[in-house]
Amino acid sequence: MSDGYIALEDGTVIEARGRSPGRTRGELVFTTAYTGYEESLTDPSYEKQILTFSYPLIGNYGVREERFESVRIHPSAVVARELTADVTNWLAEEGVPAMDHLDTRTLVRRIREQGAMQCGIAVGSNVTPDDARSELDTCVGMSDHDTIGEDVSVEQPVRYRDAEDGPSVAFIDCGAKQSIVTSLVERGATVHVLPYDATVSDVRAVDPDVLFISNGPGDPAIFEAAERLVTQVVGNLPIAGICLGQQIIARALGGATEKMRFGHRGVNQPVYDRKSDQVVMTTQNHGYAVTESGDLDVTQVNVNDGTPEALVDEERSILTRQYHPEANPGPHDTLDFFDDVLALAESRQSVV
Missing domain, CATH: 3.40.50.880 (Class I glutamine amidotransferase (GATase) domain)
Known part of the structure; x- marks a missing residue:
């Protein structure tokens, strides 16, 4: 397993277990869906966003292509309390950073209280909190994604x-x-x-x-x-x-x-x-x-x-x-x- 860090625009840095390596940035949002993770991950509406699942276990019924809503995963990164190997292997194959083993309840409450916020993500064997912060520094708002x-x-x-x-x-x-x-x-x-x-x-x-x-x-x-x-x-x-x-x-x-x-x-x-x-x-x-x-x-x-x-x-x-x-x-x-x-x-x- 590798390390994972989320740097939030309010200054908070959260440590987690890395499941799929990579570095990225985007708007941190959450879904309350307890099923349909395949549909959510392939929904183009999540393009350029960091998707947090509030339901604690994601991947418990595998990954089936017939449930996909498009040809690829759209969130820039994925955060969950626990991700199964089926999902993390899929994310890794598509090069989408992912992490788990963090308190997603607290994270979701923070979003609800402060609103959707920009964040930086860093996952890998040698990443540091500063790597996540450097990603955060390059964030732009959703209204700036004019293409x-x-x-x-x-x-x-x-x-x-x-x-x-x-x-x-x-x-x-x-x-x-x-x-x-x-x-x-x-x-x-x-x-x-x-x-x-x-x-x-x-x-x-x-x-x-x-x-x-x-x-x-x-x-x-x-x-x-x-x-x-x-x-x-x-x-x-x-x-x-x-x-x-x-x-x-x-x-x-x-x-x-x-x-x-x-x-x-x-x-x-x-x-x-x-x-x-x-x-x-x-x-x-x-x-x-x-x-x-x-x-x-x-x-x-x-x-x-x-x-x-x-x-x-x-x-x-x-x-x-x-x-x-x-x-x-x-x-x-x-x-x-x-x-x-x-x-x-x-x-x-x-x-x-």
């Missing part, structure tokens, strides 16, 4: 399901989970996955029935092309979005977003639906939230802090969710969102 879209998006269009029947979706990939695409395809849609900076001409070329803005990492203000695209097609094409997609759509239509204190990350976030007067449990992973909904109506809110979880404009056929209705790894309370999105295709009045 993050390039790191997580497709470079060229990709089509899933090629059929004449069923709706067609222009899917803007800002760092999408594969299960979102799968959820649409399973319901009979042809999904055209387009780069994060796709233009209105790119969208017109696939002749879609719905424009869909995906989830992804970082500050929604960075994704200017997607925001511009929404303003260009609104009223002519139904629009839907998840997570970062909701934030981009809100900003495009007169709303505002801001960075949250420590975000929502986990599979147990309660959401209140104003229409049904019911609470559903949701999977979430975001560090920014909509603060002003602009031209859109707020139909669902987070029970814990009141942040908007669903935005709607029935007249212009707009539908968004802040949480992840595809629910991987669970719960499955909100899967009907995808049926509602594809129903928007029937309301299409004109072509882009």
